[in-house]
Amino acid sequence: MTELTQADRLAKARAMREAGVDPFPARGVAAQPIASITSRAGSVEAPGPAIGERVTVAGRMAVPRDFGKLIFAPLFDRTGRVQIGFQRDVLGDWWPRRKWLDAGDLIGITGEVGRTHKGELTIWAREVQLLAKSYAPPPEKWHGLVDIEQRYRRRYVDLWATDGVMEVFKKRSKIVSTIRRFLEAQGYLEVETPTLHPIFGGAAARPFVTHHNALDCDFYLRIAPELYLKRLIVGGLERVFEIARNFRNEGLSPRHNPEFSMLELYEAQADYRRMMELAETMLETVALEVNGTTKVSFRGRDYDLKAPFQRVRYTELFREHAGCAFDDQPAVRRRARELELADPGNYWKLMNDVFEATCEEHLIGPVFCTDYPVAICPLAKTNPEQRQLAERFELFLGGMELGNAFSELNDPEDQEQRFAEQVRSKDPEAPGEVDIDYVQALEYGMPPTGGLGIGIDRLVMVLTGQDTIRDVLLFPAMRPSAASDVAPAAT
RNA sequence: GGGCGCAUAGCUCAGUCGGUAGAGCAACUGGCUUUUAACCAGUAGGUCGUAGGUUCGAUCCCUACUGCGCUCACCA
DSSP states (O other): OTTSOOOOHHHHHHHHHHOOOOSOOOOOOOOOOHHHHHHHSSSSSBBOTTTTTTEEEEEOOOOOEEEEEEEEEEEEEEOEEEEEEEEHHHHGGGGGGGGGTTTEEEEEEEEEEEEOOOOOTTEEEEEEEEEOOSOOOOOOOOOOOHHHHHHHTTTHHHHHHHHHHHHHHHHHHHHHHHHHHHHHTTTOOOOOSSESSSOOSSOOOOOOOOTTTTTTEEEEEESSSHHHHHHHHHTTEEEEEEEEEOOOOOBTTTTSSEEEEEEEEEETOOOOOHHHHHHHHHHHHHHHHHSSSSSEEEEEEEEOOOOEEEEEEEEHHHHHSSSOOOOOOOHHHHHHHHHTTOOOSSSSHHHHHHHHHTGGGOOSSSSSEEEOOOOGTTOOOSSSSOTTSSSEEEEETTTTTEEEEEBBOOOHHHHHHHHHHHHHHHHHHHHHHHHHHHHHHHHTOOOEEEEEEEEEHHHHHHHHTOSSSGGGGSSOOOOOOOGGGGGGOOO
C-alpha cells in the first residue's frame, strides 16, 4: 500500500471482509448507462417513461450528503451523472452498512427512478452493491485536481475529477474513427508499418535509438512512416494510410510531444492538388461529424474549416513578408542578419528560417501554403514549370502546422542524389546513410503518387479547443516521478 | 540547456517582518428523511519538497539539489 491509502477506508474494507462481504467482488453488475435513464426521464412537468421504472446503474459515487435517515449521493459513469437516494425505511438490512461507503467507491445500485421534492431526478436505491472499494480519497470536491502535474500523472483521476477532460478524449476517439471511415469510403486500406527502422527518414528530426539484442544492431524509433508507406504504393496497394505513432527526440512545447500521432496517406495517380482537396474535405467532414459545425474556436480566435481553404504560394508569401525573393541570396542573408537569425550553414535552411520568422505568423488559416523551394523538399517532385519549386504544400491554422503534403518523388536517380546530399550535409536531423532499399523500391517503378500527412494531436487540439498538446494526450511525456513519489514495493 | 515563478494537512489555500503553523473541504464522533459546494456541534490530522549554511533558535533568510509551471532556445 502507498501513502494514498487512508487508514479508515482500509479499516472499512477489513470490517466488510469480517462480515463476509468482499470489498473487491469478482463480478460487476449488469448496468444501464446513466445517460440512457436521464435522457428518458423527461422534465419535472412532463416526466418521461423512465419515471417509476426499476433500473440498475453502476459507477463512482461522489461525496454523499447525509441527513441521518436519508442520504443523497451523486453517481457517475462514462455517460453521465445521476443522484442516488438512500433511505433507511427502504433499505432495511442494508442501512447499517451505509457507513462502509466512501466518496470515490465504485458501486452498483438497483432502484426506482423518481424525483425529490425539489424535482431532482433520483434513483431511490433498493439494492446496493460495493463493486470496488476506493482506498485513496478523491480530490477535493469543488476545486478538483488543479495541480497540472498531478492531472497528467494521474490521468485516471483527472478523467472523472476534472470537468471536460473525458469529453476531449471521447472526441479524440471520434475524430480518429471518422478519419478512418472517411478514408475507407474512398477505397483506402489501413496498414501498419514498422516502428523500428534501421535508417531513419521521411522527415527531418533527431531520432531515438534502441538496440535489438538477438540481431545485435541498433534501430531507430521511426520519425515518420513515409518511406514504408510509399514502398506499399510500389507494391500496388495504391491507396494506403496509417495512423502512426512517431518519435522525435526533441524538446517539449505546447505543440510538441516526443511521441505523437500522424496520419499519413498515399494515393496512386494523385498529386498534391488532389491532396489539397482531400485534406480540406476530410477536415470539413470530421469537424461536422464531431462538432456539428465547421466553425472552431482555437486560442481565442475563430476559424472556419469549411472547404475550400485559402491557398497562398510560399514564394509570394516570402516576397511579401520577408521583403525579397526567396532565391535572392544576398538579400535573404541580409534579412537574416536583420532578424538576428543564427546561420545554419546552409542557404536553404537559412531561407526557411527567414520564412518561419516572417511569414508563419501570417498563416492564420486554415490555409494551404504551396509550392515550396525544392531544396527543402527532399522527397517531393519538382514542379515541371518551375524547376526551383516542389509540388508541395503545408496546411496551417493559427500559425501552427497541421499538415504537409506533396507529389511524391518517384524518380529513383533523383531520389538517390537527394539522399546523398542529405548524408553529405552531416545534419543530425538527416539520415546518416542513403536508404538504398527505398531507392531500389523506386527502381521497380512507383506510379505518380500524392501523399499527405496530418498531425492528429494538433487536429484534435483545434477541434476540441485545447491550447496545449498535453491536453489532447492521455499520458503526455513527463520526466519520471521522483523516487519519493514511487510506491514502495509490496511487502 | 537559459530566465522567471511555485513546493505548508488527503485536497484547495492562508500564514509566520526568524520563536516548530491555520481555514474550508475530505476523515472521525453526535444530531437531522428532500439535499445538491447541505447544515449544526465536537475530535483528530503537518519531519512546512530534500540536503547543507547563517542563527540561541529556520517552515520563514542564504546556497545547492529535486520536481513542476510559464517562457526562451531547440523543434520541416
